[in-house]
Amino acid sequence: MADQSVFRITKxxxxxxxxxxxxxxxxxxxxDVRNVKALIIGPHETPYAYGFFEFAFKFNKDYPRKSPNVTxxxxxxxxxxxxPNIYSNGRVCLSILGTWRGERGEEWSAAQGLESILLSIQSLMSANPYENEPGFEDANEPSDKKNQKDYIQKIRHETIRISVIQRLEEYLSIGADGNVTTQGTSREGYETDLDTIEDDAAVPFEPFKDLCKRRFLWYYESYLASVQKGKxxxxxGTLFARMPFEGSxxxxxxxxxxxxxxxxxxxxKKALDEETEGWAxxxxxxxxxxxxxxxNLQRQYDQVVEHFKKLEAPHSVxxxxxxxxxxxxxxxGKPMTNLDGGLFRIRLCFSPRFPEEQPRIxxxxxxxxxxxxxxxxxxxxTPQSRRDDVRSYIDAVIDALEEEQPPYDPRTIVxxxxxxxxxxSSEDRKMYNRRLRRSVQQSMENL
Incomplete structure (x- = not known):
């Protein structure tokens, strides 16, 4: 049974x-495959948008017959x-975890797993999380409407402050003033009963550090827009309003x-840019x-140069x-597209810890x-299996740039x-094409 559970978790x-x-x-x-860490990035158009929310999963030997413990x-x-369903002590209330009573058929089954739990948690991060509290689903009183608005406002604020800013400041060892601290401070979000989560709590395990840094650069403009909306x-100086379901x-x-x-x-943002320059x-x-x-990087560079020569590609490194x-x-720019005639200089910076830290482009x-x-x-x-292959990053960037029919995906709003x-609208798309073409034309003019 134990081997079966490890095999299932690993898969x-x-x-x-x-x-x-x-x-x-x-x-x-x-x-330690039984102790898993997971990161959920908050959904677009919710007060959790692009926040970094981390969870610990502890799988017992009865998995998947029994659900894991989630904190x-x-x-x-x-x-x-x-x-309302994610408590300050780390408790996650979900019927499939057995931490909340649900309707018949909503309890845990062996057919569920890590991904279904993560998606269930992510679904709690809705546009109006106030309604997740049982008894408030149909709240229509004026006071309830005000509470819903107030709750959204403070979640938006704390999502940026705690899940994004505090996390990145810790990763970069900077204080709230932007100055480098003498030593990294313990990120407050990790003080939740860690001894019960990790067998080796003395050794920090920060598996999402590089990911969060890169995603911060993706979503930086969205964070600033969220701040502007909040302003x-x-x-x-306005105090947060306490909700009826919040205890002391x-x-x-x-x-x-x-x-x-x-x-x-x-x-x-400034510290991340300086860190990238420091890699050089x-x-x-x-x-x-x-x-x-x-x-390794020198060898790969030589291979990419030869690759472009063999393809007789116009690109060069x-x-x-x-x-x-x-x-x-x-x-x-690819011929016969809006990029046709463009000439772009792209800088790839690699960390001495590559591929653990992925390149910043x-x-x-x-x-x-x-x-x-x-x-x-x-x-x-880029595929996880090719994280050490520089050409895969170059190909991925070009593919994203040239993709003709991309699927709508708000996770790519950079x-x-x-x-x-x-x-x-169709008029908006025409305006987009005009502005793209103008930037392509200017790419040649600025040489």
Whole structure:
């Protein structure tokens, strides 16, 4: 039975990691498959939008006959209840977990698994989470309507403050003022009974650090837009309203300060850009020492150069200052498309810890595109099995740029203005095409 449960968990982890779902991530220590960490990225058009919410799964030997134990880790040290069904002590109330009484047929079954639990939790992160509380589904009184609005406002604020800003500041070892701290502080969201979650709590296990950094760059403009919306709705210094279902030890208390959140978001962006530039300096040192990563990147660079030659492709790559950790890709727009005639310089920066830290890529030539952020950061995904293959990243960026019939996916909103036009009315799409073409033309003019 024990071997069967380990086999089932391992397969589920593998299937989820191969999945291209941009809002879920799962992992575990190699030696401890029964203790899994998962990250849910908050859904678009909800107060949780693009927040990073982490959960711990503990599978027992009876799995899948019995459901795993699930604990929310993003709780601001046990001080923040992010949902009527996600308590500040980490408890997740779901009928399929046996932590909440549900209707007949909603209980756990062996046919369910890790992904179905994650999707159920994600469904709690709705546009109006106030209605998740039993007894409030049909709330129509004026006071209830006001509570719903107030609840959305404070979840939006704390999603940015706790799940995004505090997390990234810890990863970057910076304080609220943007200055580097002498040492990384313990992220408050990880103070939730960790000893019961990890056998080796003394060794930090931060599997989503690189992912969250890269996604922050994707969603930076959306975070700023959310802050602006909050500023328009509530004044800084206003206290959070307590909801009828919130108790003294299971609540979300605090006050609004969107002006401070905006400054901290900008500080994080600046620190991430500086970290990326720091990789180039680290890379030269690694090259001088002939580190394994430096040798590997140089070898892959030579292979990519030959690959383009064999294909007789117009694109080319070169190293910046002979540094194998900084590649410059010159991309020529695909003929007979809106990109035709464009010439774009794309910078790929590699970490000395590649592939554990994935490359950060940026279009240095400006382009108006729904998959390219305002600062040039492209939105793309690569298969987990090819994380150490540089060419897969180049191919993925080009594929995202040239994709002619992309599916509608709000998880890829990295340029809100371009995305809105691209998926808007026929007139909006015409405007999008005109602006894209203009940026393509300007790419040649600015050479």
């Amino acid at each position: 589920e982890l593998s299937d989820l990691q191969k999945n291209s779902d941009l809002s879920l991530a799962v992992t575990c220590r190699d030696i 929310a880790l993003t709780t601001n040290g046990g001080r923040c209840r992010f949902n 328009e709705e509530v004044k800084d 030890s299971n609540t979300m208390d605090g006050k609004f300060n969107y002006s401070e959140l905006e400054k901290r978001l900008r500080n994080i 300096t680290e890379g030269l040192s690694a090259k001088a020492k002939e580190s394994t990563v430096a040798v 070169e190293l910046e200052d002979q540094n194998p950790f900084v590649w410059i890709l010159t991309y020529f 940026r279009f240095e030539t400006r382009i108006f595109h729904h998959r390219i952020a305002a600062d040039g950061t492209p939105c793309f995904s 340029n809100p203005e371009a995305f809105k036009l691209y998926w808007g």
